Amino acid sequence: RSSRASHMSLVAEVLERMRREGIEAPLVIGGIIPEEDAARLRALGVAAVYTPKDFELNRIMLDIVGLVDPEVAAA
Template sequence: MPESSGESAVEIRKPKRLRVLVAKLGLDGHDRGAKVVARALRDAGFEVVYLGVHQSPEDVVEAAIEEDVGVVGVSILSGSHMELVSDLLKLMREKGLNVPVIVGGIIPPDDAKELKRMGVYEVLGPGTPLKKVIEAYKKALEGVN
């Protein structure tokens, strides 16, 4: 693991390759969006580690460290995003995992603002074009704030 200040999830190191993680965080089973994003990223040349459904913050952090990914993408449509993402970010800081987090799903606008304030790199709601999704992952990997 690289040295990290443990403060922010957006200060990142240069990635060795386009390796990202996509997971369904929490118990929500709606995986259409996550799968479409995983596939689009793969087709755009990313290496995608797709964890699938029912992942706890612990599962996600563990896999992200093990797979040495440059971005963590999580999708939540059950309305439990605030607490889940907050715990995910906290756990990432504890473990010194300093990579950007991208959140997708059904996220009301005010919550999206709050998530970004908490340190989420980008929030991608319903209707986001894949082009924009891919761009967000690329920028996140490059460390563009």
């Protein structure tokens, strides 16, 4: 199986299990993910997708804080 099919099916399974268990936490993923797949993953419900081009750690941390607690991120 290709790595593309692997991350798409894995994320779909994780999201399904989260929904089934009533988990309403944002799912953040990263890796070597083509932009068209990143768009599909976000459409499935992934909150954020990071790739090697996303190397600004402070921005990534602020993004994640904003996903978890928007009030803290706005402060």
